[in-house]
Amino acid sequence: MVEYKAPKREYEFILREVLDIEKELAGYENYEEATWDMIEMIADQYDEIAREYWLSSNAEGDTVGATFDSGKVTISPGMKEAAKVVIESGLSSLFGHKKYGGMEFPNVINTYTDELCCSTNMSLGTLMGLTKGGYHCLHNYGSEELKDIYLPKFLNGEYFATMCLTEAHCGTDLGLIRTKAVPENEAFRVSGQKIFITAGEHDLSDNIIHLVLAKLPDAPPGAKGISLFLVPKILVNDDGSLGDRNGVNCVSIEEKMGVHGSPTCVLSFEDSLGYLVGEPHKGLEAMFSMMNNERIAVGMQGLGVAEISYQNALLYAKDRLQGRDLKGAKKPSEEADPLLVHPDIRRMLLRAKALIDSSRMLSAWTALAIDRSVKDPDENIRRANNDLVELMTPIIKSILTDYGVEISSEMLQIFGGHGYIREYGMEQFYRDARIAPIWEGTNGIQAMDLAGRKMPQGMGRLLRRFFHPALAFIEVNRGDENLKEFVIPFEKALKGLQKTSMFMAQKGLSNPYEIGAAASDYMKQFGLVSMGYMWLLMLKTAFLKQDEDDFYKNKIIIGRFFFERILPETLSRAIAIGTGSKTMMSLPDDGFESANKFSGKA
Numbered sequence: 001m002v003e004y005k006a007p008k009r010e011y012e013f014i015l016r017e018v019l020d021i022e023k024e025l026a027g028y029e030n031y032e033e034a035t036w037d038m039i040e041m042i043a044d045q046y047d048e049i050a051r052e053y054w055l056s057s058n059a060e061g062d063t064v065g066a067t068f069d070s071g072k073v074t075i076s077p078g079m080k081e082a083a084k085v086v087i088e089s090g091l092s093s094l095f096g097h098k099k100y101g102g103m104e105f106p107n108v109i110n111t112y113t114d115e116l117c118c119s120t121n122m123s124l125g126t127l128m129g130l131t132k133g134g135y136h137c138l139h140n141y142g143s144e145e146l147k148d149i150y151l152p153k154f155l156n157g158e159y160f161a162t163m164c165l166t167e168a169h170c171g172t173d174l175g176l177i178r179t180k181a182v183p184e185n186e187a188f189r190v191s192g193q194k195i196f197i198t199a200g201e202h203d204l205s206d207n208i209i210h211l212v213l214a215k216l217p218d219a220p221p222g223a224k225g226i227s228l229f230l231v232p233k234i235l236v237n238d239d240g241s242l243g244d245r246n247g248v249n250c251v252s253i254e255e256k257m258g259v260h261g262s263p264t265c266v267l268s269f270e271d272s273l274g275y276l277v278g279e280p281h282k283g284l285e286a287m288f289s290m291m292n293n294e295r296i297a298v299g300m301q302g303l304g305v306a307e308i309s310y311q312n313a314l315l316y317a318k319d320r321l322q323g324r325d326l327k328g329a330k331k332p333s334e335e336a337d338p339l340l341v342h343p344d345i346r347r348m349l350l351r352a353k354a355l356i357d358s359s360r361m362l363s364a365w366t367a368l369a370i371d372r373s374v375k376d377p378d379e380n381i382r383r384a385n386n387d388l389v390e391l392m393t394p395i396i397k398s399i400l401t402d403y404g405v406e407i408s409s410e411m412l413q414i415f416g417g418h419g420y421i422r423e424y425g426m427e428q429f430y431r432d433a434r435i436a437p438i439w440e441g442t443n444g445i446q447a448m449d450l451a452g453r454k455m456p457q458g459m460g461r462l463l464r465r466f467f468h469p470a471l472a473f474i475e476v477n478r479g480d481e482n483l484k485e486f487v488i489p490f491e492k493a494l495k496g497l498q499k500t501s502m503f504m505a506q507k508g509l510s511n512p513y514e515i516g517a518a519a520s521d522y523m524k525q526f527g528l529v530s531m532g533y534m535w536l537l538m539l540k541t542a543f544l545k546q547d548e549d550d551f552y553k554n555k556i557i558i559g560r561f562f563f564e565r566i567l568p569e570t571l572s573r574a575i576a577i578g579t580g581s582k583t584m585m586s587l588p589d590d591g592f593e594s595a596n597k598f599s600g601k602a
């Protein structure tokens with residue numbers, strides 16, 4: 001039986017004590033209602049729904065799965081009920097603007113709700129999360145008319161959204177897409193086939209609104225020739241009622257490794273009526289506005305699954321009796337001691353906890369920057385925060401999802417063979433977590449985005465948005481007796497990252513392979529340094545309050561583990577990057593083969 005408790009105290013520490021969001025957000029337009037009392041109330045309500053409905057339908061969603069019959073897709077009954085409850089509670093409209101019927105709560109609060117959803121039911125979290133992405137995309141790029149029709153329906157749960165990019169012959173290289181759109185009167189006719197479309201068909205909502213990438217007849221070749229279209233499954237009449245069925249059909253759904261509760265559809269668009277979103281040929285820009293939100297949300301999938309895996313592994317480690325403490329029996333009256341006495345088990349748990357805490361802090365810190373980038377009255381502050389979000393988005397997507405897989409695997413390991421069988425639910429977490437480094441742009445592509453685009457952008461302007469506050473923190477806290485043991489290794493790691501960035505910028509100018517070869521290591525190095533900075537922010541607060549209760553004392557120990565055992569990994573990444581691309585590019589293609597024939601030589 002899987003257990004789960006929402007990490008409310010962890011969020012209180014991060015949001016209230018470290019980030020002081022009450023002060024930070026005070027005065028931002030339409031955020032007046034987001035008082036701490038209100039946030040606590042919503043957090044409790046979300047917690048109840050997540051445990052009672054989302055978690056209880058998670059295993060059912062996995063075993064029953066979404067089913068397909070003659071073009072119709074049915075979601076498992078428990079998951080359907082769980083979606084209904086959250087919609088009826090009004091909580092699914094937390095992020096929406098008041099103008100369209102939303103509650104307009106700060107982004108930073110959504111990190112909590114996103115994490116809870118993905119901990120308790122990642123399939124449902126992704127199914128419903130896409131509508132949030134669709135909302136933001138349409139809000140940023142849609143015409144007023146489209147916004148008035150569709151945004152309120154996204155918020156009240158009547159319509160769900162999808163994003164339709166992938167085709168059989170292209171996933172990463174979207175310049176190759178073949179789906180076409182032909183103008184007709186004020187609208188367009190869209191034709192083509194999309195694959196792997198999450199929530200492309202289901203029975204959770206009255207209508208499904210597809211955001212589809214397609215090419216106009218006069219499109220320039222490649223990625224510059226892509227436009228974005230809104231294609232409803234059922235056409236909407238002028239009075240807002242539902243009209244005729246549009247030419248969109250679900251051909252099949254995929255059998256897959258995890259997230260069985262979420263249907264992954266092949267969609268056929270046959271002369272479907274669609275409406276242009278944004279400008280012609282600028283569809284990728286609009287779609288990426290959806291994906292930036294989505295990418296941070298995908299990072300939360302990694303974090304959510306890591307957290308629930310961790311919680312269950314910890315319970316098991318306290319309960320399961322195997323072997324004795326290396327220094328002598330801890331529980332002599334029992335046949336054996338609990339797993340938790342063993343250093344190797346503690347190593348796995350502490351690593352998970354140190355990574356989870358800093359991942360959560362990194363997400364909340366970035367989400368606060370999103371709030372500032374949208375709401376701050378000062379344009380310079382808005383721009384600076386927007387830069388920071390641009391920089392951190394691929395890092396959050398990539399680092400949190402990679403650690404989601406690592407942590408769900410390590411926590412399964414703590415169960416031994418009992419983790420590998422279905423009974424304890426741990427293998428589902430591992431299978432579910434595995435998609436997150438793949439979708440919304442693979443982590444390899446996120447690394448290229450960071451190293452190839454974000455790093456050089458504006459002559460390093462984006463990098464400085466991270467480096468400057470981190471360096472300023474070092475200067476201010478260098479003399480702090482408590483923080484010294486953390487500030488010194490952090491300064492080395494940060495300077496190492498700056499050095500690597502310079503090295504790559506110089507080498508990359510003459511040889512693009514240098515960027516490609518270094519990108520994934522650079523991503524890990526950057527991710528770990530940013531987590532180190534997050535730990536410093538948390539430790540500063542923890543030291544100030546360490547005499548108040550054990551929560552703070554424990555935070556200091558967990559933070560120390562991060563600095564002793566995890567941050568040093570930045571060094572090996574820097575060394576790997578320093579070796580350059582020569583060796584990996586020098587192996588001839590046939591040198592990759594596993595040699596198959598006996599040579600006959602002695």
Ligand SMILES: Cc1cc2nc3c(=O)[nH]c(=O)nc-3n(C[C@H](O)[C@H](O)[C@H](O)COP(=O)(O)OP(=O)(O)OC[C@H]3O[C@@H](n4cnc5c(N)ncnc54)[C@H](O)[C@@H]3O)c2cc1C
Pocket residue numbers: 162163164165166169170171172173195196197198199256264435438439440441442443444445448
């Ligand atoms: C369960 C599931 C749900 C999905 N949901 C959606 C959805 O809702 N909407 C949607 O549009 N898509 C969706 N996808 C598709 C997903 O986003 C793609 O699978 C992903 O973008 C990768 O594309 P691909 O599978 O074609 O791999 P490819 O593009 O063929 O890539 C294969 C490998 O090569 C690497 N690679 C490719 N190009 C480069 C390069 N230039 N440099 C370095 N490495 C490179 C990639 O990182 C990857 O490791 C979903 C997929 C799955 C499995």
